[in-house]
Amino acid sequence: MTEQIALIDSCKLRLHEQYEIRRVDEVFQSLQNEKILKNPIIVVKMEFGLNYLILDGVHRFLSLTRLGYTQIPCQILEQKDFILQSWSHVVEYGDWVESLSDKVEKYNGAPESESEKIRIWVGNNHDHREIWATKFPPSSIHELVTEWNEITSLYINRYPLTRVEHPFVSMAGENKIIVQYPSLQFDEIIQLVREGCVLPPGVTRFIVHHKFENVNIRLSELDRSQFLEESSLQLK
Known part of the structure; x- marks a missing residue:
C-alpha cells in the first residue's frame, strides 16, 4: 500500500501543551537553513468538529507557521495507534x-x-x-x-x-x-483542549506504533499562498 502524509490547514490543528521558546527557535533555524522537514507532525482527529490534535511535533508546527506555511504535513493516527505515557x-x-x-x-x-x-x-x-x-x-x-x-x-x-x-x-x-509527572488519560487531554486549557511543555509522551521518520519533505513542495482543502503529499 502506498504511504501518504496528509496536508492539513494550520487552522485545524490544536495544541494540548505549551512549547519551549528555545526549541522553537532551534527548529525554526534548522528549517530555514536546510529547507527540509525530516518528520511530519503527528496528529489524531478529535471527536468534535474537523480539528486535529497535535500529539508530537508542536515545535515543528510552530516553526512552519512562523515561516509562513499554512499547509502542514501530518501523519494522522487513530487512538489505537498510540500509547499515552508521561516524560x-x-x-x-x-x-x-x-x-x-x-x-x-x-x-x-x-x-x-x-x-x-x-x-x-x-x-x-x-x-x-x-x-x-x-x-x-x-x-x-x-x-x-x-x-x-x-x-x-x-x-x-x-x-x-x-x-x-x-x-x-x-x-x-x-x-x-x-x-x-504522572500520566493522564487521553480523554482527559481531550477534555482540557475542548475547554481551552493546555498542559506544560514536554510532559506528555505518545508512543506511536508506526511513525513516519526521515521522510525529508522539501519545504518548496508546501504552498505558502493558497489556503487549500485537506490534501495529500506523496512520499518519495
Missing part, C-alpha cells in the same frame, strides 16, 4: 528549587499510591537523595493542570532540562533535580 524532567539545580517549598513536602507514601502526585528527587553532595511530592492530590483535572503549570514555570525556558522516559534516582546528583 520526567531532569533539570539543573537553581534558585527555582527554593520556590518549591510551599508546593511540596517530603514524600513518605508508596510510589504506587497517590499516583496523581508529582514526585521530585533532590540530591546533594553527600550522595543523599530525598523524594518530595506535591502536598495534596488535585481535586480536579483543572487543578492538576494549574499545579503542573506552576511547577514547570519555575524552570521551563530558564534552566536546561532533559526529558527522560524512565527516571532513575541516581540521576539526581548534586546539580540535578528529577521531576516526575
